Structure formats: C-alpha cells, structure tokens
Amino acid sequence: MGATARGVSWLSRTTAVSRGALSRRDSAVVFSLVTLVYLLGFLLAIGDLNVRPEAGLSMLVVDDPLSRMFEPGPGPFAYEGIATIDLIVARYLFSPVNLAIGLGLSLLVGLNLALSYLAVTQPKSCGIGAGTGVLASVPALVSGTACCAPVIFLVLGIQASAALLSVFVWLLPIGVLLLLGSLAYVATKVDPTALGASSTVD
Amino acid sequence: MTERNEPRLTRRALLATVGVSTAALAGCTGSGSEGPYDAADDGSDADRESDDGGTESGEEGPPTREAVVPLDHDLESFNQNVLSGGVSQDGIPSIDDPEFESVDEVDGRLDDGDPVFAVAVDGEARAYPQSILVWHEIVNDRVGGLDLAVTYCPLTGTAIGFERGGTEFGVSGRLVNSNLIMYDRAGESWWPQVLGTAIDGPREGEALIEHPVIWTTWERFRDVYPDGAVLTERTGFSRDYDRDPYGSYNPKRDYYEDDGTMFDTMHDDDRHGHKEVFIGARDEDGALAVEKERLREDRLVEHDVGGVPHLAVYGPDLDTGYVYRNPEGASIEVDGEEYLVDGDPYPADDLPLERLNAFDAMWFAWVAFYPDTEVID
Numbered sequence: 001m002g003a004t005a006r007g008v009s010w011l012s013r014t015t016a017v018s019r020g021a022l023s024r025r026d027s028a029v030v031f032s033l034v035t036l037v038y039l040l041g042f043l044l045a046i047g048d049l050n051v052r053p054e055a056g057l058s059m060l061v062v063d064d065p066l067s068r069m070f071e072p073g074p075g076p077f078a079y080e081g082i083a084t085i086d087l088i089v090a091r092y093l094f095s096p097v098n099l100a101i102g103l104g105l106s107l108l109v110g111l112n113l114a115l116s117y118l119a120v121t122q123p124k125s126c127g128i129g130a131g132t133g134v135l136a137s138v139p140a141l142v143s144g145t146a147c148c149a150p151v152i153f154l155v156l157g158i159q160a161s162a163a164l165l166s167v168f169v170w171l172l173p174i175g176v177l178l179l180l181g182s183l184a185y186v187a188t189k190v191d192p193t194a195l196g197a198s199s200t201v202d
Numbered sequence: 203m204t205e206r207n208e209p210r211l212t213r214r215a216l217l218a219t220v221g222v223s224t225a226a227l228a229g230c231t232g233s234g235s236e237g238p239y240d241a242a243d244d245g246s247d248a249d250r251e252s253d254d255g256g257t258e259s260g261e262e263g264p265p266t267r268e269a270v271v272p273l274d275h276d277l278e279s280f281n282q283n284v285l286s287g288g289v290s291q292d293g294i295p296s297i298d299d300p301e302f303e304s305v306d307e308v309d310g311r312l313d314d315g316d317p318v319f320a321v322a323v324d325g326e327a328r329a330y331p332q333s334i335l336v337w338h339e340i341v342n343d344r345v346g347g348l349d350l351a352v353t354y355c356p357l358t359g360t361a362i363g364f365e366r367g368g369t370e371f372g373v374s375g376r377l378v379n380s381n382l383i384m385y386d387r388a389g390e391s392w393w394p395q396v397l398g399t400a401i402d403g404p405r406e407g408e409a410l411i412e413h414p415v416i417w418t419t420w421e422r423f424r425d426v427y428p429d430g431a432v433l434t435e436r437t438g439f440s441r442d443y444d445r446d447p448y449g450s451y452n453p454k455r456d457y458y459e460d461d462g463t464m465f466d467t468m469h470d471d472d473r474h475g476h477k478e479v480f481i482g483a484r485d486e487d488g489a490l491a492v493e494k495e496r497l498r499e500d501r502l503v504e505h506d507v508g509g510v511p512h513l514a515v516y517g518p519d520l521d522t523g524y525v526y527r528n529p530e531g532a533s534i535e536v537d538g539e540e541y542l543v544d545g546d547p548y549p550a551d552d553l554p555l556e557r558l559n560a561f562d563a564m565w566f567a568w569v570a571f572y573p574d575t576e577v578i579d
Contacts, residue, residue: 047442047447050442050445052444060440062438062439062440063438068438068439071292071295072290072292072293073293074289074290074293074294075288075289075293076288076290078293080295080439080440081439081440081441082440083440084440084441084442091442091444093440093441093442094440095440153464161466162285162286165285165286165287165288168288169286169288
C-alpha cells in the first residue's frame with residue numbers, strides 16, 4: 001500500500017471511528033465534557049478568562065470591534081479581544097478568533113479523549129497509546145503570552161533563552177499536529193466493528 | 203514572531219561614544235541620517251527647536267540629539283543581545299488615543315498605594331496608572347502642548363518620558379537586558395527604553411530627548427496634583443486591568459519581588475538583589491545609581507561621576523529622587539522638606555543646578571546597561 005493510500009485509509013478509519021464514538025452515549029459524554037473543560041482551560045491559560053469572585057454583570061465593547069478582532073494579540077496565534085464581559089464570578093475578554101482557535105483545539109482534544117476512552121473500555125482493547133491525546137493537548141495550553149513574555153516562563157520562574165523562545169512560537173501549531181497525529185493513532189486502537197462504524201476500514 | 207518591516211539600512215560608522223543625553227545638556231544636533239526621516243529633515247523651516255534645546259528633525263521622526271554618554275557596550279553588542287519576548291510587533295498595543303478623567307472622578311478604581319507614573323508639563327499634570335501601562339507599555343500623549351511618549355517597562359521597572367515630535371512609538375516585541383525596545387512609527391528605528399538611544403535603524407546612534415516621569419503612588423499624586431488628570435481604562439482595548447500578569451506592587455509580590463529575571467542580560471552584578479530599586483541618572487560624565495531606600499533615609503547624597511560632583515536629593519511629596527550635576531561644588535544642606543543651596547532654600551525638584559533626568563530602575567537592569575555605573579548604596 002502506497003503512502004497516499006495509507007493516508008486515505010487512516011483518514012477514513014479515523015473519521016469512521018470518530019463518528020462511531022460520537023454516536024455512543026458514553027463516549028459522547030466524554031467528548032462533550034472534555035471539550036468544554038479544555039476550552040475553559042485554554043481560555044484561562046491564554047488569559048482571556050479570569051476568575052473574579054466579585055465581577056458583577058457588565059459588558060464593555062471596544063470601538064470598531066470588527067477590525068479590532070483580527071489584530072494580533074500579545075502571543076503567537078493570539079488575537080485582540082473586542083469586549084470585556086464580567087460574568088458574576090469571572091471576567092471574559094471576548095476574542096472571537098481566540099475562541100474559534102480554542103474551540104477547534106478543544107474539539108480535537110475531546111475526540112482524542114473520547115477515542116482513548118473507547119480504546120480502554122472496549123473488550124478487545126489493548127490500551128496502548130490511550131494517553132497520547134492527553135499529552136498532545138498540553139502544548140497549546142502553555143502557548144499563552146503575557147505582556148513581555150510567555151506565561152509559562154512566568155509561572156515556572158524559568159529564564160527564557162532565545163532557543164526556548166523560538167520553540168515557544170511554534171507551540172500551538174505543534175499542538176495541533178500532535179493532536180491530529182494522536183487522533184489517527186488512537187483510532188487504530190479502537191475496534192470499529194464494535195462501534196457499528198459503517199465506513200470500510202482495514 | 204514578527205520581523206521588522208523595513209529593510210535594514212547600512213549601519214553608520216559606530217560612534218566612539220554613544221548613549222543618552224538628558225534634557226539639561228547643551229549642544230544638540232538634529233538628525234542628518236538618510237532614510238524615512240528625510241522628508242522634512244533638510245535643515246529647512248520644518249526643523250524646529252524643541253523646548254529644551256533639542257532639534258526636532260522633520261515632521262515624522264522623533265526629536266533627537268547626538269548621544270554623548272560613554273557606554274560600556276557598543277551598539278553592535280546591544281543588537282547581538284536583542285531577544286524576542288515571544289510577542290509580535292504591536293502585540294502589546296500602545297495607547298494612541300488616551301482618555302483622561304479628573305482626580306475626583308477616579309472613585310475607587312485606584313487604591314492609595316497603587317503605583318502611578320506622574321508627568322507634569324507647563325502646569326498640566328497627568329497620572330498614568332501602572333495597572334494600565336503594564337498592558338500597553340507606551341502612551342502616545344500630548345501634555346501641556348508637548349508631544350510625549352510615556353513609556354513603562356514592567357520587566358525592568360522603568361518609566362521614562364520621551365519627546366516624540368510628530369510620530370508615535372510602538373512596542374517592538376523585542377527586549378534587550380529584559381528592557382522594552384520601542385520602535386518609532388516614522389522610520390522604525392529600535393530604541394531600548396533605558397538607553398533612549400537607537401541601536402538600529404535610520405536613527406542609529408541618536409538619542410531621544412527625555413522628559414521626567416515620576417514613579418509615585420496614587421495617594422501622593424492626588425495630594426500633590428488635586429487638579430490633575432488620570433488615564434482611564436477606556437483604552438480602546440479589551441484588557442483585565444485588575445490583573446497584573448507579573449504580580450503586584452501593592453503589596454509587592456511575584457516577579458516584582460522575586461530575585462529571578464526572565465531573560466539573560468549583558469552584565470550581571472550581585473552587589474544587590476536583582477529587583478532592588480535604584481534611582482538612575484546619566485550624563486556626559488557617566489552613570490549614577492542611587493539606592494532608593496538609602497536616599498529616603500539620608501535625604502541628600504553626594505558623589506563624583508567622572509570626576510564631577512553630582513548629588514541626589516529626596517522629594518518626600520512624591521517619594522522620589524532628583525539628581526543634579528554640581529560641577530561648581532555648591533554647598534547643599536537638608537532644611538526640613540527643602541534644601542539649602544549656598545544658604546538659600548529650594549524644593550527638591552527645583553535646585554538651581556543642572557538637573558538630570560532620573561528614574562526608578564531595578565538594579566539588574568541598570569547595571570546591565572551601565573556596568574561601570576557609580577553606585578551610592
């Protein structure tokens with residue numbers, strides 16, 4: 001089998017298994033919970049969402065939000081917010097582009113974990129690689145940038161070298177690639193017939 | 203990571219002595235550089251003398267003067283030590299249309315001990331809360347008829363004002379010695395804030411004209427300038443101004459208190475803790491750092507810089523220090539809240555001597571830029 005055919009086969013299998021996972025109640029619940037939790041975690045990590053016990057209820061929209069929303073934010077692959085929203089216990093800096101990026105990542109992580117759940121719980125499961133999705137979800141979480149420096153360096157108190165900073169810039173795309181690779185890998189560990197997946201897989 | 207947009211111009215011959223002048227220095231030059239600043243920089247009427255004797259070279263670029271302070275690092279070394287902070291150019295957006303409110307309108311937005319940066323020009327006083335500038339680092343403003351860029355670098359704890367002429371400054375996203383590198387939007391020269399001198403670009407080797415920015419507290423500003431104005435949070439950007447990503451100054455904690463630094467510097471000196479606050483000043487004689495706590499206690503300290511007597515006095519109203527050159531060796535004494543100069547009383551900020559621009563700085567940053575600095579500690 002050539003590389004292209006193998007790629008198509010992986011894609012077909014991953015798609016089929018993913019559909020199967022979403023059609024099952026238990027794995028769909030895992031998918032939904034993980035997607036939501038990861039999205040919240042991502043927004044917290046990049047600083048768009050902050051816990052604020054006495055936030056109250058208010059919203060302040062910036063001037064010219066349509067152009068502002070596509071302006072780059074502090075970090076790589078980060079964009080400006082267009083509204084500051086106080087939601088009783090949290091302050092959310094609403095950036096449509098950041099939210100879209102976060103949602104895309106969260107869906108990938110949710111699928112990864114839903115498939116991992118199936119790989120572990122299926123009778124024929126070998127369990128190998130079930131944790132790859134969790135590991136793959138980490139890079140994007142640490143990609144946030146504060147004013148002058150990556151948040152993770154501030155949190156860990158480590159000194160940032162030029163080499164580290166060079167890697168840092170690519171954390172989010174690396175995270176996406178890892179999540180896609182992990183998804184394809186975990187899909188091979190799930191028995192599609194047990195899910196009633198209709199697509200042909202080999 | 204964003205690379206600079208303009209092509210690199212041929213580097214001019216490296217000056218034997220470069221650095222930062224202060225507003226008090228005489229003998230200034232306009233820009234003779236080629237490049238984007240040339241449009242109105244032909245010695246015509248477009249060139250005008252600035253308030254303190256500097257020359258504003260053209261409508262576009264910031265007014266500069268020839269740099270005169272000997273530096274311990276040459277410009278190439280500064281360039282080699284430039285790092286990306288992981289932030290794109292203008293990823294930290296400057297405030298270009300600042301809005302202000304009166305002291306009375308601030309209400310509970312600021313606590314008494316919160317740091318603000320005070321600027322006074324021609325009877326007009328403005329406070330720039332640190333809680334806002336930590337997210338923007340530069341405010342392109344006009345105060346008392348003077349076009350000023352009020353700048354703040356959180357990592358080095360430095361707030362400095364620069365005359366900006368007809369241009370604006372932005373945040374390049376690059377750092378040297380952990381210090382903000384500004385760029386001017388006319389020609390995109392790179393200006394490290396503490397240095398105030400362009401290390402690259404068409405204005406390489408030229409020094410900006412500085413204006414005093416006093417690091418004080420909201421309570422002190424309010425008391426000294428009850429008719430002053432305060433920068434509002436209506437900046438045009440969505441930021442959480444109640445949260446400082448580096449920690450807190452009121453009370454002091456996290457990055458502002460810890461001894462750790464974020465980035466390598468060109469020079470390290472362990473005589474003091476990295477974040478210990480010094481009042482820094484420099485002129486053609488050299489650089490001087492005065493430990494702020496020592497100045498609070500002693501009120502008056504004197505020291506030779508490059509063989510020339512200098513002194514620093516404490517201003518209790520704003521809790522700051524003022525540095526003067528005293529080449530004639532005038533007699534200075536503390537007299538209550540004022541100072542006697544050759545027997546006559548003067549306030550700390552207005553001694554009849556040549557005043558240097560002085561500003562708070564974290565020790566590690568000051569000594570990284572000026573390793574041969576004289577130190578009063």
